Amino acid sequence: MAGTDPIHQFVIYDIFKLFTIGGDGTEGSGTDIAFTNSALFMVLTVATVCLFMLLAPRKAAIVPGRLQLSAELLYEFIANMLRSSAGTEGMRFFPFVFSLFAFVLVANLFGMVPYFFTVTSHIIVTFALAMLVITVVLVYGFMRHGVKFLKLFAPAGIPTPILFIVVPIEIVSFLSRPVSLSVRLFGNILAGHITLKVFTGFVVTMGAAGFLGWLGALLPLTMGVALTALEFLVAAVQAYVFAVLTSMYLNDAVHPSH
């Protein structure tokens, strides 16, 4: 069953080594920093997004052609979403939210191409993105509002005795934000890819069983097609949800008392 093992698609391997941190120069000591397949696809993702956004406004016209229209639609979509979640002061985070959305969307979609590596299927990548979001929220909140940022945990209009219960609950729910943000994206993409690999593995297994096997293999093949369509939808929806949640958390930083 080695060929249809669903975990093999997530293995990270080095393309070329860069340098080693720590250790004493002998083989196997210290941490090797290498350019991995994950790094390659992250670079490809960023290059694709930049290329698209740079090429689209060439020959900019009042009545846009297809490329310009698609870039404008993407821009408007994220701008409207951010403005409605975080208000006009939140619009200063538009480059950040747009970059996050574009990176997650293109990284997820690249994962759907056969033989490409899915960058967001590793918890460390999604956790890095989520920690980036929470760090921006905390740093901006404290820079802008000082200690009054902590009023986020004590919503307005609550009688004092209940406050002793509500504040710890609010703190715990705030601390769970990076965890849920990262695990949501990671879990959706990982689970989708493993399920797809398992079902398409059934096609291979049944196809090895003669003529009846080939007929029977049509069922997991149909399921595989349906799952691929679902995976494209999940790729887009998870990118959108990541961006919407980022906007909501930024709204908490910009207007702390909800």
Next chain:
Amino acid sequence: MDPEAAKYIGAGIATLGMAGAALGVSSIFSNFLTGALRNPSAAPSQVGNLIFGFAVTEALGIFSFLVALILLFVV
């Protein structure tokens, strides 16, 4: 009990969590449909909230699937 067997049993039990997620997702869509059939002109403006609510609820089902996958392939 042999750890291999415990892994498989644990993975099976972990999938029961998806029942709650399924109820949650169906609740979101059924409420959206109820509202949309009463006020069809307001429905398109709420599709964004629909997709967002669906994704956040589905995440919890995926978390339980993730526990099952971790038990099967990582532990």
